[in-house]
Amino acid sequence: MSTLEILWFVLIGVLWAGFFFLEGFDFGIGMQFIMNARDQNDREALYQAIGPNWDANEVWLVTAGGATFAAFPFWYASLFSGFYLMLFIVLLSLIYRGVSFEFREQMPTIQGTQLWERLIGITSFLVPFFLGMIFTAMVSGTPIDARGNLSAGFFDYVTPFTLVGGIAVALMSYVHGLNYTRLRIDGPLRERALTQLKFLYPVLLAGEALFAVLLFFYTDFIQTKPVWTLAILVVIVLTTVVSWYTALKTKSEAWPFILSGLALVEVVVLLFVGLFPRVMVANNPLHTLDIMNASSSAYTLKVMTIVVITALPVTLAYQIWSFWVFRKRIVSHKVVE
Amino acid sequence: MVTLVGILDLARFQFAMTTIFHFFFVPMSIGLGVVVSVMETLYVFKKDEIYKKMAQFWGKIFLLSFAVGVVTGLIQEFQFGMNWSEYSRYVGDIFGSLLAIEALVAFFAESTFIGLWSFTWDRFKPGVHVLFIWITTIGSALSSLWILAANSFMQNPIGYAIDNHMGRAELKSFSALLTNKQLWVEFPHVVVGTLVTAGFLVAGMSAFKLLKLKKGDSEILFFRKSINIALIVGLVGIAGALGTGDKHAFDLQSMQPMKYAAMEGVDKTITSSERKDKAQPWSLISVTNPDTHRVIARVEIPYVLSILGNHSLTGGNTVGTTELEKQFEKKYGKAHGDIKNYYVPENTLFYSFRVMAMGAGALLLLGIVALWMNRRKSQLILTQRWFLWIMGIATFAPFALNTAGWLVTELGRYPWVVYGLMPISDAVSPNVSAASLLISNIVYFLTFATLGGVMIWLARRALHAGPNAEETEHLSPSDPYSHLAKGGEA
Numbered sequence: 001m002s003t004l005e006i007l008w009f010v011l012i013g014v015l016w017a018g019f020f021f022l023e024g025f026d027f028g029i030g031m032q033f034i035m036n037a038r039d040q041n042d043r044e045a046l047y048q049a050i051g052p053n054w055d056a057n058e059v060w061l062v063t064a065g066g067a068t069f070a071a072f073p074f075w076y077a078s079l080f081s082g083f084y085l086m087l088f089i090v091l092l093s094l095i096y097r098g099v100s101f102e103f104r105e106q107m108p109t110i111q112g113t114q115l116w117e118r119l120i121g122i123t124s125f126l127v128p129f130f131l132g133m134i135f136t137a138m139v140s141g142t143p144i145d146a147r148g149n150l151s152a153g154f155f156d157y158v159t160p161f162t163l164v165g166g167i168a169v170a171l172m173s174y175v176h177g178l179n180y181t182r183l184r185i186d187g188p189l190r191e192r193a194l195t196q197l198k199f200l201y202p203v204l205l206a207g208e209a210l211f212a213v214l215l216f217f218y219t220d221f222i223q224t225k226p227v228w229t230l231a232i233l234v235v236i237v238l239t240t241v242v243s244w245y246t247a248l249k250t251k252s253e254a255w256p257f258i259l260s261g262l263a264l265v266e267v268v269v270l271l272f273v274g275l276f277p278r279v280m281v282a283n284n285p286l287h288t289l290d291i292m293n294a295s296s297s298a299y300t301l302k303v304m305t306i307v308v309i310t311a312l313p314v315t316l317a318y319q320i321w322s323f324w325v326f327r328k329r330i331v332s333h334k335v336v337e
Numbered sequence: 338m339v340t341l342v343g344i345l346d347l348a349r350f351q352f353a354m355t356t357i358f359h360f361f362f363v364p365m366s367i368g369l370g371v372v373v374s375v376m377e378t379l380y381v382f383k384k385d386e387i388y389k390k391m392a393q394f395w396g397k398i399f400l401l402s403f404a405v406g407v408v409t410g411l412i413q414e415f416q417f418g419m420n421w422s423e424y425s426r427y428v429g430d431i432f433g434s435l436l437a438i439e440a441l442v443a444f445f446a447e448s449t450f451i452g453l454w455s456f457t458w459d460r461f462k463p464g465v466h467v468l469f470i471w472i473t474t475i476g477s478a479l480s481s482l483w484i485l486a487a488n489s490f491m492q493n494p495i496g497y498a499i500d501n502h503m504g505r506a507e508l509k510s511f512s513a514l515l516t517n518k519q520l521w522v523e524f525p526h527v528v529v530g531t532l533v534t535a536g537f538l539v540a541g542m543s544a545f546k547l548l549k550l551k552k553g554d555s556e557i558l559f560f561r562k563s564i565n566i567a568l569i570v571g572l573v574g575i576a577g578a579l580g581t582g583d584k585h586a587f588d589l590q591s592m593q594p595m596k597y598a599a600m601e602g603v604d605k606t607i608t609s610s611e612r613k614d615k616a617q618p619w620s621l622i623s624v625t626n627p628d629t630h631r632v633i634a635r636v637e638i639p640y641v642l643s644i645l646g647n648h649s650l651t652g653g654n655t656v657g658t659t660e661l662e663k664q665f666e667k668k669y670g671k672a673h674g675d676i677k678n679y680y681v682p683e684n685t686l687f688y689s690f691r692v693m694a695m696g697a698g699a700l701l702l703l704g705i706v707a708l709w710m711n712r713r714k715s716q717l718i719l720t721q722r723w724f725l726w727i728m729g730i731a732t733f734a735p736f737a738l739n740t741a742g743w744l745v746t747e748l749g750r751y752p753w754v755v756y757g758l759m760p761i762s763d764a765v766s767p768n769v770s771a772a773s774l775l776i777s778n779i780v781y782f783l784t785f786a787t788l789g790g791v792m793i794w795l796a797r798r799a800l801h802a803g804p805n806a807e808e809t810e811h812l813s814p815s816d817p818y819s820h821l822a823k824g825g826e827a
Contacts, residue, residue, distance in 0.1 A: 052452035055407065059444045065414055066437035073429020073505075080418025080425075081766040084773050091415055092780065095408040099788055102404035106397065106795045149422070149768040296430045297500070297507040304434050308441065315445045322449050325457065 001277060004301040005291040008071035009279070011308065013272040015067055019060035020128075020173070020264040025257070026054040027170075028177010030097065030124025032189070033117045035174070036181070036196065040110065042189050043117050047101065048330050049184045054101065056319055058094070070304055074148050074294035075279040082142065082150025082280075083134050086157065090130045097123035125170055132169030133162040139271055140218040144282035148289060161211075161218035168207050172264050175200055179247065179257035186331045194247070197256075201244035208237055219281075221274035232270045239263045345675075347774035348420040348765045351781065353747075355412045358785045360743060361736050362406035364527070367481065368535025369399040370474030372570055377467045379566075391563055392470070393458070394804040395539060398796050400455060403477075405788055407448070412781075413484075414440075420774070424754055424764035428490070431497055431508045435487040443480030447473050478531075482524055489520035491755050492746070493592055506758065519592065522585040523746075529577030530742070534735040536571020537700060540564045540707065541732025542800055544725040547718070549801075557719070559804055564711050564718075564728075568704050575701045582694065583645070590646060590655070593756065595665070596749030598658045599683040600690040601642060604632045606657040609643060616651040617642035621691075625683035630658060658683065675762035676752040686749055689741040696738045703731055 029050045037043045050057075069076040080087060096119050104116035137157040144150050178193040178200070212233045216222045221229040243259035246252050275281070280289040295301065373392050380388035414436065417425050425433070454469035461469075490496075496513025497506045508514070543560040550557055589597040598604075602623030609617050619641030624634040640650055647653025656664075658680060665679035707728055710718040718724065750756055754764040799806075 052456040053449075055448035055452060056445060059440060059448050062411065062414055062444055063437065063440040065418075066433070066440040069418065069425065069429055069433030070437035071433075073425050073433050076418045076429060076433065077422035077425040077766075080415060081420070081422035081769055084419055084766075084769050085776075087415060087419060088773075088777050088780075091411060092784065094411055095784060095788075098408035098411075099404050099791075102400055103791060103795065106401065106799065108798055147767075148426070149766075151768040296433070297503075299511075300430050300434050300508045303508070303511045304437065307438055311438075311442045315441065319445065319449055322453055325453065325460075 001292055002298060002301075004298065004305060005071075005295045006277075007305065008067070008295070008301060009272070009276065009291045012064055012067050012071065013268055015060055015064035016272075017265040017268040019057070019064055020169075020268060021176075021261040022057035022060060023054070024128070024173040024176045024261060024264045025180035026050045026057050026177070027124045027128045027173040028175065029180060030120045030177070031170075031174050032121075032177060032181060032193075033124070034121030036178070036189060036192055038188070038192075040113075043114075045185050045187070045189060045330050046181070047104070049180065051101070052326050053322060055098075056322065058098075061094075067304075071296055071301060072279055072289075072291065072294040073296060075289055078144060078148045078150050078280050078289060078294075079134075079138065082144070082152070083137070083157070086130050086134050090127055090134075093123035093126040093130075097127070125174075128173040129166040129170040131166075133157065133166035135169075135271055136162045136165030136218075139221070139275055139281055141220075141281045141283050144280060144284070144287045144289070146287055148280075148287070148294075150280070159218065161214040164207065164211050164214055168204075168211050169264075169267070171200070171204055171207060172260065172267070175204055175243075176257070176260040176264060179243070179253070179260045182247075183253040183257045184329055186329055197244075197247050201240070201247070205237065205240055205244075208233075208240060212237075219274060221270075225274060228273050229270070232266060232273060236263055236266045236270065239266060344767075344769060344771050344774055345762055345765050347771060347778060348769075349761065351420060351774065351778050352416065354778070354785070355409065355416065355781060356747075357740055357743065358789070359406065359409040359413060360739060361789075362402045362409060363481065364531040364534040364735070364739055365538065366399060366402040366406045367474065367477045367528070368531035368533070368570070368574075369395060369402060369538070370470065370477060370535075371532060372535045372539055372567055373399050374467070374470045374474050375566060375570065377463075377470055381463045381467050387559060387562065389463075390559065390804045391566070394559075394799070395563070396455070396470075397799050398538075398542075400451075401792050401795055403451060405792055409785075409788075420766055420769060421754075421764050422766040422768070424759065427505045427759055427764070428497075428755060429505070431490060431506060431514070432487050434508065434511075435483050435490070435514065439480050439483035443476050443483060447476035447480065450476065478528060481527055482520075485524045485527060486514055486517065486520050488746075489517045489523055490514060492523075492750060493517055493519040494755050494758050506755075518588065522581055522588055526578065526581040526585055526742075529574045529581060530735070530739055532570050532574025533578055533697070533700065534574075534739065536567045536569075536574055537704070537731050537735050539567035540571065540704075541729050542796070543567070544728035545732070546800055546803070548722060548725050548729070552719075556803055556805065561711055561718070564707065568708050568711075572701070572704045572708070575697055575704065578697050579701070582697070586645065587648070593749060594656055595658060595661045595679060595681055596686065596745070597646075598655060598661060599681045599686040599749065600745055601646070601655065602632055602635060602683065602687045603642075603655045603657045604630060604659050604683075606660045607642070607655045609647075609652050609654060614639055614651070616640045617646065617653055617655060619645065620687075623684075623687050625687070627682070627684065630662070630680050630683065669757070673752070673760050676760050679752060681749050681751045686745050689744040689748075693738045693741040693745070696734055696741070700731065700734060700738075703727065 029046050032046055033043055037046060100116040100120045104113045107113040107116065140161055142150050143152050175197065178197050181193040182190050239259050240263050243256045243263065246259065247256035277292070278288050278290045279294050282288040373396050376388050376395065377392035380392060450469045450472040454473055457466060495517055496508060496510035498509050500507045543563045546560050547557065586597065602620040602625065604625065607617045609615050616639060618637040618639045620635045620637055622636040623632050625631065626633050642655065643649060643651050643653050646655060662679055710721065710724065752760050754761045
């Protein structure tokens, strides 16, 4: 196990964590097109809150996929071909979601605009839901053969654990999005977001508890890494509790938001710590892919490391700057109904 | 079903369909990025509002094409793993790194700065705001550099060694990937192709609009100026396309002789010294029997193939496809996995090449005439309505030429996925079912039909509304929330 292999495993985890933190609230905002918005002004405000940034946030996913291909091609090949139909749904959702943001703005009629906005709402749920399912299925063990090929049908992946995993990721994204609404938008959307949060935090905590129980039955995390697994699970629950507390009991809008994003990051940490040093858990332990037998050559990893060290600081700098440019709150002047 | 159409055919069909559709929007958005950047730069320097209006109006079309281009590009990123897992395992060490770098150094830049560009018209000084569109455009052009570096490796694999223990090709020299001879003809050729695409698209759409405008309409000036800017960009593109295309074809003789022979319709080797005129004739028309791989009918023009392939009036030789087949059988074996022979689809290559090259010639002519007819003091372009119709129809031409070019490049690599190294039949995912592929093919097809249809419809609508139209009707100025639609913040 080389340092570079570990570094790239961590880096891919960081990319997924960044994706869920950033695009997580975009998904949450997207779902609010259906779940929170009441009129066109609301939906316009929701769009304005993520309009300039959602595309760059989604690149975290593209980069995570690309980095997996580059650093662990055998992982990429098994994962993407093995979860074919689920990834296909994720892809289709990303496609329709991406064009909807542009199409809704250029539609000549309000009905046309609303058609694409409904699509934003639906696809913003489908992506985190199916990504959650894929990740939970990936860590719970899959039928992989000696060549690394994963052969199973759509319904082989649908277990109570993966369903709870999918719903959990979608719900966490939604809560994260509600917190983002409170941070960025003024007016009735913001008030309704708080009402929904009051109800959703307990649901989320119950879901996290259920997820922890199922994790025990469907993965080997507790057996192989009991201390780490339990510690991270406790941290996830605590983060959610503090996020809940700050949202309801304090005036802060930033803290609940940061903490609900952090909870998503911690889920990624949980999965990656539990996986390590594996990348794909096979039902037959002999066929399990790990960071040694799935990785690229030392030379490729070295080249990629140099590229990342050079490019990442610049990339982060302008992305942060872009968020700073669009930092001001979107004010809803509620003039007409 | 499975026996009739196997997973290999379905996966190949999907790759062709998704890349062709994606590549409608890649050159369109990169090229429109250049055109819009030029317009906004003119606004910065000339401080004439008409250029700002131009950048904003054509910017709408740019944003539409960018949106569809980005989402269809996602498919490419996923597709190698989903449909071509054996390929991903075999060359992922090399190919994957280029894709990852593309995301990291190009995607982030273009997607961040396009957000800044489209939301901050009122917030930054023009001199700063114009930088956002330039960075977006350069970012998207850079992303094609990395993708084409990956494609160039497939066309001309270098800088690697086979690791038998891992059973794959491994990268030995990263700089070799970036100095690949193939890359430095392919990349410039694609970049100038984007200029052609956007140039003739903007000119053609403007021509359609001029057909609708009544005499004396104030928008006439707007669209005539648009035509000039677009056609200058487009003609720079055509000149570049012809130059780089010539170099590209010339290099093929040594790099991929089968592709070259097929696209020139040469089945039997031409040795110029054995011919009376000491020159190679060029086929204007050629029909190859796909079973015997022999040309059964052709119309020839003397000397031209010597000019193209030898860069002189006479001389040079072209090895024919039948002789190359024998060479390849000797080199790679009579059969290679599922490969029965090394022929490429001759007729498709032959005619695709002619569509591309002759189409470019026709556009060159059209562009020059249009610029002349559209000169400032003349009203000629407004009176010659038939000419505006031709320009309008030419809007679609670059898309056909781009597709034809890729058909030559990609089908000409047959039967290899990585030239000389890995046959296509070895590259496909063995664990993906024909049913999954069939479903995804059908859904992709319907999706593309929808997206393409909506896009064309919205572009037509934007053109119909014209540059002076306010935001879409339900976000009109009487709407108290219209400020939200434009500036981002109140």
